[in-house]
Amino acid sequence: MVLKADLAEEALEKTLEVREEAGIPFSTPVNVYDICEKLTPKVRVRFAEYSMEGVYERSARPLIEVSALRPIGRRAFNTAHELGHHALGHTGMMLDQQIGEGQVDPKLSPEEFSANAFAGFLLMPKQAVRKAFAVRGWGIARALPEQVFTVACHFGVGYTTLVNHLAYALNEITRDRATELSKVRLPAIRQAILGSAGSDRSWVADAHYAMKTLDTEVGTTMLLPRGSQPEFGHLRYEADLPNGRVFTAVRPGMTRVEGDAEWAIVVRIAREQYTGWSTNRHLELEDGDDE
Ligand SMILES: [Zn+2]
Numbered sequence: 344m345v346l347k348a349d350l351a352e353e354a355l356e357k358t359l360e361v362r363e364e365a366g367i368p369f370s371t372p373v374n375v376y377d378i379c380e381k382l383t384p385k386v387r388v389r390f391a392e393y394s395m396e397g398v399y400e401r402s403a404r405p406l407i408e409v410s411a412l413r414p415i416g417r418r419a420f421n422t423a424h425e426l427g428h429h430a431l432g433h434t435g436m437m438l439d440q441q442i443g444e445g446q447v448d449p450k451l452s453p454e455e456f457s458a459n460a461f462a463g464f465l466l467m468p469k470q471a472v473r474k475a476f477a478v479r480g481w482g483i484a485r486a487l488p489e490q491v492f493t494v495a496c497h498f499g500v501g502y503t504t505l506v507n508h509l510a511y512a513l514n515e516i517t518r519d520r521a522t523e524l525s526k527v528r529l530p531a532i533r534q535a536i537l538g539s540a541g542s543d544r545s546w547v548a549d550a551h552y553a554m555k556t557l558d559t560e561v562g563t564t565m566l567l568p569r570g571s572q573p574e575f576g577h578l579r580y581e582a583d584l585p586n587g588r589v590f591t592a593v594r595p596g597m598t599r600v601e602g603d604a605e606w607a608i609v610v611r612i613a614r615e616q617y618t619g620w621s622t623n624r625h626l627e628l629e630d631g632d633d634e
Contacts, residue, residue, distance in 0.1 A: 350453055351512070354460035357430045361465065370470040372498045372554045375423045376621040378465075379407070386429055388422055388621035399425040399437040411616045414544065415560055416501035420462050422621075427461030428454065463508045467498050472513060478551050483515045488527040489535040496547045499558065502529065536566060538584060549587065550606055558624075560613045563592045570603035577612050596627040 365381035379386040390411035397409040407425040495505040510521035544563040566587045575598040578590040611625040
């Protein structure tokens with residue numbers, strides 16, 4: 344019998360190999376679609392409108408399909424899970440009905456356990472997670488739900504995914520604390536961060552946000568640092584709050600956003616529940632396209 348700890352260790356090592364091949368430092372937040380593009384052979388990613396979470400198909404031109412119907416952070420985690428099947432050499436076609444937000448349930452098959460461990464360590468390396476809380480002056484063990492949410496956005500994943508990773512992979516919070524955090528609903532977190540219910544989809548990139556890009560989709564409300572100015576009109580200004588400036592993504596495309604200090608990111612906006620190749624996800628609409 345293979346021990347789960349050995350599988351987790353192997354998955355962790357694979358994430359380091361993949362980062363090295365893609366030319367990405369070992370403990371920074373990453374965009375999984377950019378990684379897939381940088382591997383040899385490229386791993387193609389397609390967003391599809393189906394109820395399954397994801398599929399991996401091994402071939403000379405490896406293919407990942409993930410459901411476009413899941414929230415954007417979940418899509419990133421599911422893509423990393425399928426990339427895990429690729430990197431770990433799992434054979435045949437992997438069909439994932441339920442990936443389960445990164446839970447490392449001991450009842451999972453060894454391959455599913457490993458793929459979830461890979462996704463967690465790839466997107467949320469231990470050192471980077473510790474740094475993400477520390478740089479904001481937050482303790483992990485007693486972090487508030489809105490703080491956990493902000494750090495989840497820092498890594499481009501969903502709130503529950505980070506909660507599970509903190510408890511079950513990194514042992515940074517207790518399982519009781521994970522259960523408490525999991526009970527907090529996103530509208531309550533949005534209320535704490537934005538002071539209003541906001542849209543169904545919200546995201547935060549604060550002054551400590553470390554990726555140069557932020558992937559989002561039309562209809563998402565974003566809290567960016569105070570004074571943030573988008574270059575183009577893809578983001579609609581909503582309000583200035585004490586903790587930042589609120590925008591809503593209103594059309595697909597890319598726009599650079601600069602803040603007060605030396606803070607700048609490129610916001611890449613896809614259509615809502617975009618289906619198609621990941622490489623085309625931020626193309627502007629052509630004249631005559633339906634919004
Ligand atoms: Zn799987």
